[in-house]
Amino acid sequence: MSSQSTCHAGTDSGEYDVGAGAGSAGLLHSLFRTKPIDQVVHEDGQGEGGELKRTMGLWQLTLFSVGATLGTGIFFVLGQAVPVAGPAVVLGFVLAGVTALFSALSYAELAGTIPVSGSSYSYTYATMGELVAWVCGWCLLLEYAVSVSAVASSWGGYLNDFFDAAFGFTLPQAISHTPGDEGGVVNLPAVIIIALAMVLLLQGTSESATANTIMVSLKMVVLAFFCVVAFTAFDTGNFSSFAPMGWAGISAAGSKVFFSYIGFDAASTAGEEAKNPKRDLPLAILLSLLIVTVIYVLVGVAAVGAMPWQDFDSDTSLADVLNLATGNASWASLILSFGVVISMGTVVLTVLYGQTRILFAMSRDGLVPKVFERVGRNSVPVANTVIVCAFVALLAAVVPLGQLAEATSIGTLFAFSLVNLGVIVLRRTRPDLPRSFRSPLFPITPIIGVALCVYLMAGLESVTWLVFLIWLAVGMVAYFGYGRRNSKLARARTSD
Template sequence: MKKLFRKKPIDDLLLKSGNIQLPKTIGPFDLILLGVGAIVGTGIFILPGTVSALHAGPGIVFSFAIAAAVCALAALCYSEFASTVPVAGSAYSYSYIVFGEIIAWLVGWALLLEYGLATAAVATGWSGYFISLLEGLNIHLPVALTGAFSPEKGMYINLPAICIIFAIGALLTLGMKESTRFNALLVAIKIGVILLFIVVGVFYVKPDNWAPFLPFGMSGVFTGAALVFFAYLGFDAVSSAAAEVKNPQRNMPIGIIGSLIICTLLYVIVSLVLTGIVPYKNLNVADPVSFAMEVVHQEWAAGIISLGAVIGMMTVILVMMYGGTRLLMAFARDGLMPKMLAQLSPKRKTPVKNTWLFTVVISFFAGFVPLDMLAELVNMGTMVAFIFVSAGILYLRKNKDLPENRFKVPFYPVLPIISFVLCIFLITQLSMHTWIACGLWFIIGIVIYLVYGKRHSSLN
């Protein structure tokens, strides 16, 4: 039993990661763009419509604010860990230090669920927008190649979703410097498209559409907060870049918290404009932002926004895949998965083998599996990680040998405790089928750990 809870010393973790040298090429501005690239995607182009129509009404702005508050508290905790232990692996590596091996493995396993299924879900959404764009250009793909396996609908494989995942996987193998440049370009285009919607849409807002502001009451707002949590996925993936960041003690908090602030402002403003243009009951559509522009007969803007959605989702896929590959690398570094997954390409200095493995597995889910209700599953994986990171700060502070120049969560221990409680509250808002599905996922993870990870751990 002692073996299950053995902890990895911080110095040992830093020393081990030193044997696998990733080039330090990422600055604070790159980190903020990585965060915005990961966060602003499906959350802003799809969720404001469906969640407001079914759960929160115009009060979705409060849902976004509540989810952002929970994320902000978790972000402060992530920032302290990332500046103290600047290594790959995110919450998995942090849990290894304070809780022990089995808890770290389960947190990492939950994160793998988040990164993998979020990538597959966003790729599927990207495919829908991409197919619509092609049809606008009078290019029609065979129906059999446009959706997950569903013979009754005549669909057998979602080819565009598979292609975009392989394209992003190939980009990641080239190196982080090239990937951040590509991400910066796409983020600039994406933000421009969102600002276009706000500037054009604000002239068509009718305040009457905001009444009643809370048609489903505060319970609807809280349910909405648990669902729009999906919209903030990605800031935690930024912490996966810690090993490749210049001056992580200063730059990690700037990147994590800065990206969260920018995205929250965009979400709230877009939601207000959207529900002001179109009555919330009419927003349960696949492309609510473009739909709102069509309602006010601004088809030119709707077309540009559809293109922006395609571009925006590509950056989400990029950062989520990046987080997943660095997590696999951390598993392999510690012996919990085969060592080949931690090997770097001599030329590119990137984990090419694990990148292609992650790409192939995720492309299968995106291509063949229907992903209608994945937002809740992904949220569960994220909140499990947040819970342990928040609680972990209480243990981290007990270590008096840590450097004093690191970032520290203010108002300790109040804020970490509040973050811990709020994450547990939001996780209780998820449905029973989500709990069952995640339970099965964790059972699979425990079996893999007992059969392989425990025997091959570098702590043996």
């Protein structure tokens, strides 16, 4: 393959491609070959295995992101954040929301410009090349698989809380906890929640979106219930010393609650199943972030208003605040525990959906086996969904995840960084592309987005970095052993 033919193939689409050459230079160039955006958009939901179907509107896309973001974090994060910020924890939520906003703006721009499945993986392939895209996709696989396994694994404990409040009994330790927990043998509730999510996903995207809409609505009703009840015990005196630790406390609280915002990008994985992706994807991403931020601030105000901030410690949950406000009324605990169980269900459903669509996009590009792009009768990648759910169920049922779950944070922040960089690259290489949304104050906003992600990554524990680096090393073996050899883009270039 000549350098001339490769460059020509890239420039036909107005796309930047470094071309290929001999020796080490040719290898380097091949690793950073970009996928022409015209080709990315033209594929539009279809691969050799079949075509995805556009069934999701703006509200469904928005609630997909809300469902992935609004998990169990808000029910328990106040115990970690309030002691370091006091009543100013509400500003900590706003600070975390603004921090997430910088990356959300970049996601919104790329989602409207490149409205396809695969989220940041697909955006990176079109802007920074195949190797970077592979690394991004590989990190997303770690993030999605481990995070949904961790959520499913802990679902049994919260299900027991609900059973205890409602019926006065709990499931035996042996069948509700993993072997790493005392008395745990196999976590059957984790398998059940994943199986239920799989059944919904196999019914079709529209059916999954409808189920998610119902569950997210129930979750928001439960949080509204908490706010209403907590406000009945509201004491303005609890806010008299609003920021006892000053800006340092607000900043510390913002860092602790930031990870409660992860998931706003879920709508971007549905790019090829959205009815009007160029309009709806950017709106869904930004609306979901706004909705979640408003809910978090309201919950924070209600909680601190009902319980003096000095009484919060690392074990404090919304249930403790509710018990104080109602005098330990059992009905209040029952409703809140129901909300936690539903919250975890929406996270499992939406994250599993996102992972299957990322694998669909990677399979269509030849970087993972073709089985992941085969679409069945309901316009669903059936084998893909079954394989992912079976793997995640096994992981959640018998593997003690422990600190491995924290690795999801670094994978997420890494993907956020690449999306911010992708906006900068694409503005330079393809300024002519029609964009349904433009990130304001360019290039300041994506640069700040990258800086904030790097800052948060630097603050993660060394064991998290170790897991991340080991995962990357395994990914490099997989890429050079399979992905690079089977890449459809490489074969297309060779045939030029």
